[in-house]
Amino acid sequence: MAEELREQLGLERVRFIPAAVPPHRASPQIEAFHRAEMVRLAIAGNPAFTLDNRELARSGPSYSLDTLTELRAELGTETPLCLLIGSDAFLGLHTWHRWRELQDLAHFVVAHRPGTIPREDAMSPELRQVWQQRGTLQPADVQAMPAGRILLLPITALDISASAIRTALVEGRSTRYLIPETVRAYIDSHHLYARQASKEHHGT
Known part of the structure; x- marks a missing residue:
């Protein structure tokens, strides 16, 4: 999926960032250093893929706001930055820590299976309003500015979770x-x- 998204968006690099303490679900049963090593092994050989362990070095919940703030400071204000998430995560976006501030730091790219685009009636009122203001179906829109758009992007469905x-x-x-x-x-x-x-x- 990551390679397909990289090609569709023309991304130079895709960072895989394991969460030490996911704030929106129960902590994983497998220790963070094992999960990070499995990611490293899985992406080895693809020069566009990078393992980023910054969240493992932090204490407390692994908030996306902290990570995106750091990345934005490193990349500068003009470089487009995308946060890749799935449809389920997108529909729960309004429950994330200081979620509205994330829009100033990065684009949201929501991967969904063809024919299963997230419906507006499944969105919370707050999320629906943001989608109506910032949503797009055109990849070029996230390449034209550094942050602020929500792109719904179909990806090839794999029959395994x-x-x-x-x-x-x-x-x-x-x-x-x-x-x-x-x-x-x-x-x-x-x-x-x-x-x-x-x-x-x-x-x-």
Whole structure:
């Protein structure tokens, strides 16, 4: 998905930024340094992809506002900056920490499956108002200014979800061809999801 988005938007670089403490959901069962290493392995070989560990170095919740503020300071005021999110995350955007300020720092690029574009009647009143003011379906609009637009962008649908892959790993089922072999080998060598399955089995 990331490569498809990079091509459609003409991005020079895509940063993968693992969250140490996600503020909008329960903390991941796998430690942050393991998750970061799996990202590094998954993106190795693509010169346009970069692992950015800045959120792992912070204490407290991993707020997007802090990350985007840092990136904007590094990139300057004129460079377009995009935050790539999925449809579900977009529909919950109004619950994010100081979410309105994010619009001054970056564009939101909302990846959705073809034919499943987020509907306005599914948006909160606050989000609907912002979408009506800033929304676009044209990638060129986010290339023409540094921040402030919301782009809905269709991407090729894959018939597998991250949660389904995690479930398969916990249950000991094969994930061959679903994740990179280097990542699968790392998971096996560190017994990551086997350890999680053991915790769930013993109720801890």
